Amino acid sequence: MKLSEVAGGPAAGDILCHLNDIEDGKAREFAFHEGEERREIFIQRQGDEIFAYENSCPHAYIPLNMKEGEFTEKSGKYFMCHNHGALFDIKSGLCLAGPCNGQSLTAVEVYVKDGAVIAL
Numbered sequence: 001m002k003l004s005e006v007a008g009g010p011a012a013g014d015i016l017c018h019l020n021d022i023e024d025g026k027a028r029e030f031a032f033h034e035g036e037e038r039r040e041i042f043i044q045r046q047g048d049e050i051f052a053y054e055n056s057c058p059h060a061y062i063p064l065n066m067k068e069g070e071f072t073e074k075s076g077k078y079f080m081c082h083n084h085g086a087l088f089d090i091k092s093g094l095c096l097a098g099p100c101n102g103q104s105l106t107a108v109e110v111y112v113k114d115g116a117v118i119a120l
Contacts, residue, residue: 001054002109003041003119008034010119019045019115025076026069029055041108042071043117044079044090050117052108053093057081059100079105 004012009032022028022045031040040055040063055063059081065071066082073080078096079088086098093105109120 001106003032006032006039007037008032009039012120014119015116016043016110016119017117019048019050019112019117022050022117023069025072027065027071028069029065042069043108043110044071046090048112050110050112051090051093052110053079054106054108056106057084057086057100058095058103058105059084059086059098064105 003009016030017028022043024045024047027042027044029042031038041052042055043050043052057064062083064079064081071079079090084099086100087096088094088105089096093107095101095103111118
C-alpha cells in the first residue's frame with residue numbers, strides 16, 4: 001500500500017519520522033484520516049531495518065496491538081495479534097499460526113534515507 005494513495009495520508013517523499021525516533025525492537029504508530037475513512041499503520045524497527053504494515057489483523061480487521069508501540073510477542077521474533085494470538089513473520093507479514101494462517105498483513109511502502117523514514 002502506498003501512503004500517498006490513502007485519504008488524508010502523506011504525499012510521496014514526505015518524512016514520517018526519523019529512524020532514531022523508533023526504539024529498536026519497538027514500533028511507532030500513525031493514523032491518517034479524511035472524513036469517515038481512517039487508516040492506521042505501524043513501522044517496526046529491527047536494528048537498521050524497518051517494516052511497515054497496516055495495523056489490521058486479516059482475521060477480524062481489528063488492531064494487532066493493545067499497548068502503543070508494542071506489536072511483537074515476548075521474544076520479539078514475531079508480530080502477534082493480541083486479540084487472537086495469531087503470529088506473523090516480521091519481514092513478510094505472513095501469518096504463521098492462528099486463525100488467519102496463510103494470510104498476510106498489508107505491507108506499507110516506506111524507506112529510510114539519511115536516517116529519515118519516508119513515505120511512498
